[in-house]
Amino acid sequence: MPSLPSGFLGDLDPTSDRAVFRQIADQLREAIDRGRFKEGEKLPSEAELVDHYGVSRMTVRNSFSVLQGEGLVHAEHGKGVFVRPRPPVRRLASDRFARRHREQGKAAFIVEANAAGSHPQVDSLEVKEEKASQDVSTRLGSVRRVLARRRRYLLDGRPVEFATSYLPLDIARGTPIAEPNPGPGGIYARLEELGHRLDHFEEEIRARMPSPAEVKTLRLASGVPVIHLIRTAFDAEGRAVEVCDTVMAADAYVLSYQLPAT
Amino acid sequence: MPSLPSGFLGDLDPTSDRAVFRQIADQLREAIDRGRFKEGEKLPSEAELVDHYGVSRMTVRNSFSVLQGEGLVHAEHGKGVFVRPRPPVRRLASDRFARRHREQGKAAFIVEANAAGSHPQVDSLEVKEEKASQDVSTRLGSVRRVLARRRRYLLDGRPVEFATSYLPLDIARGTPIAEPNPGPGGIYARLEELGHRLDHFEEEIRARMPSPAEVKTLRLASGVPVIHLIRTAFDAEGRAVEVCDTVMAADAYVLSYQLPAT
DNA sequence: CAGGCATACTCGTATAGACGAGTGGGCAAG
DNA sequence: CTTGCCCACTCGTCTATACGAGTATGCCTG
Structure with missing residues (x-):
């Protein structure tokens, strides 16, 4: 009873x-x-x-x-x-890709998580060449095939983000970017070493309910949306050198941007 | 049968x-x-x-x-x-508050919607003085009471966004900002006329499922999250002069930001 | 022909019951 | 005391039924 x-x-x-x-x-x-x-x-x-x-x-x-x-x-x-407990939130600042952060060596995610006192992990690493989707091809300027770098980020054992970077083969093939571990400062540091001085990024943000596959990889509770972020990196010549497609558990993130008023 | x-x-x-x-x-x-x-x-x-x-x-x-x-x-x-049909999406660019857009007179929302060929509306206008919430007070630098400007935006008859601006009373009281229609260029133009030259904005973005009240005012279908955007405007002296709290139907928006790589 | 009503379809709400499966505590056997 | 089982409690899945309420259509009436 x-x-x-x-x-x-x-x-x-x-x-x-x-x-x-x-x-x-x-x-x-x-x-x-x-x-x-x-x-x-x-x-x-x-x-x-x-x-x-x-x-x-x-x-x-x-x-x-x-x-x-x-x-x-x-x-x-x-x-x-x-x-449902509100999990600790990861705050993404708009200067997170500033060059000064890149010079320290460790990956941004790791540094940041340590600073926040949590235990970061990266898994499901996959690096391979593949056919570019219509969308990625458009963003990168009509490339056929790309290098895709997939990885999942976890915070204290909980998956919070799943990201895929796409790079044109003529830039990435045969470089450290095509290695599972691209070295200190990440692929942006490598891109600059390869002569692609980064000029700016463009980020597109959407929010929606997750697909069943996303529920699985991010172990999402029901009633938790995802933030879908698509970032394109442009070099000094105005060429798109990377597209990064990220799906984040919305209850684990706050995005923060700084805009000039001019 | x-x-x-x-x-x-x-x-x-x-x-x-x-x-x-x-x-x-x-x-x-x-x-x-x-x-x-x-x-x-x-x-x-x-x-x-x-x-x-x-x-x-x-x-x-x-x-x-x-x-x-x-x-x-x-x-x-x-x-x-x-x-469920995907409704037309409103794209918010990160330069949408640039001074050059403000000089034309009409409100940004109206101009933009007309350009996209849709029929914009603004309703539920409410302007009143009230007690600042804890959060707003913190963001504005410990103010007690604020001027709140609430309004709802509709696109082709469909509500897509509900926004509230909060301004410190010492700035807004007795000015056109306290009027239902603040005049050409909106409250940002008025703020600059009042000597608060805008320097930059900070935007915080979250995504979550809507509260029952939000479902009602935005007429949201089930399975549609909201994007919660909190913007703070800073003047040249570094003072926060406005906080704008916006809740958007996530299926109606794509946010777009431009970040420097430096 | 126009208006209104009947009807059949739609989803919304609610009941009552059955069995399955994961979890944890207590009790009994070793 | 430890191990293992049983049982009680939990939510998960599924059936069958009933009535209500919104919508559309077509027929019947005036």
């Missing part, structure tokens, strides 16, 4: 035209917002809410699915439904 | 350990991805899928709810379930 739910929740309004499962979702949402249920805490079980409200189990589950879609809670099989 | 579904869908694999509703969702998703069902097109009805797969209606609905959560489809009561 399930014990009584902790008196945080009110009653239903039978006269309301608001659907019962919405009323329940509303009450739970409000209780969470007011901090009655804290981050990571367990909500009343389905059985308890069935008892408390006198509704059927599917109705309670329906309420939970509303909150799940809002990214407020997540269910764990065999354990319960929990208030 | 519902007619037969259009032969696009396969059978279930009873030996698979993948849940039936997921298998159905997979098949529908693939059919959509392959263009078997086009944008705006109606999917087979629940009854038709019940017949086709020989499952109960709740199982079919469960499949639909998966696809809805992914933002792929949306249901219309009394009509059917449709492939």
